[in-house]
Amino acid sequence: MGKLVRSIGFWGAAGIGIGAIIGTGIFVLIGVASGIAGPAVIVSFIIAGFVALLTGLSTAELASFIHESGGSYIYTTNAFGEFPGFVVGWMKSFDYIVGASAVSVGFAAYLTYFVGIPAATSTLVVVATIWPLILMFLNLKGIKEASWTNNLLVSLKILALLIFIMVGAGALISSRDYSNYYPFFPTGFSGVMSGAAVIFFAFIGFNTIAVMAEEIRDPGKNVPKAILFAFAVCLIIYTGVSIVAVGVVNWQLLGTSSAPLEFALQTVTDNTLILQFLAISALFATTSVIMASIMGGSRALFAMARRGVLPKGCQQYRIGMFPHLQYSFAGGLSVRLFS
């Protein structure tokens, strides 16, 4: 071990980035953030995206000349030394593991909703444990297969969000009813900022591209390009979705919905095919976030073990995929216990 293979091209890298960025963030957090910021959630999206882009530019520069697997862990270690690097790498790994667990529970909730079985604790825990396990085995088969699957999932969820924007915008324009946008700032500036703080997490997945740099072909060129491309795609889609969502539904109603995009779309269309596709796409979206988290989290742990700040045994990067299992289980349990 100790060497990774370069098998991912530009589109694969951009797909991993978009896969990691567009996830539960847009499918769930848009409701929470709308409830906080009102129609001005559109501004929250732009602020959060702008701040994330600033950090993304630095990541793109560092990733253009440091190609060692590990992303921000390696950058911090090279710049400030072993301990600060460890802190960053450790927090990043937990970010991936906790994030993947939370999203696995989100997936389980969507699945029970979609199949129509009651969302009992045991069902959620079982689904939230088995699904990442299946995805982990896919990752074990090889990054090429995993990357291909990921690209497919990413295409499907982008398509679903584009349909959402087009159907919603079409209904909005033909109805000529823009009353949902007034008042635009019901909770003032602090509401917009709190909304932006929540949405910020819907943007930060692009780091995963940098973490994977050692497996990307021609990383000096492809990594920065993929980061900025993934970023542009997500910012455009997010802004479009938020403009449509708060336009077709009152922001207070949107804020109370657990499936805000389905809810918003239901008010403008009764085409079951479109509604079903959007519901399914939430499953694709959560799945590709879990995929990206498994890829990123295992590489982050691998990179730390290779540099010796975690036990050498963790250097088998595949071992890094296993924590996701236990945490999905624990995560599934705790979410039900504390909510």
Added chain:
Amino acid sequence: MPDVNRPFVVPLYPYTPIFAIICCIILAFYLNVNAIITASFFLAVGVLVYYVNKKYSIKPGSGKLIR
């Protein structure tokens, strides 16, 4: 490695990264308190893992500059 060849450079350096740091700190203040508590807990566990691993690993940490 300040002199290394960088295929991509942050525009308007050093103002962009400085501005990014300020923005992130401002946004962090608008976060939920629970998020900050949970993160601090994980950070404490991490520091513990770091020192335990340093003490018991056979080879000392090699997290130094490679290139």
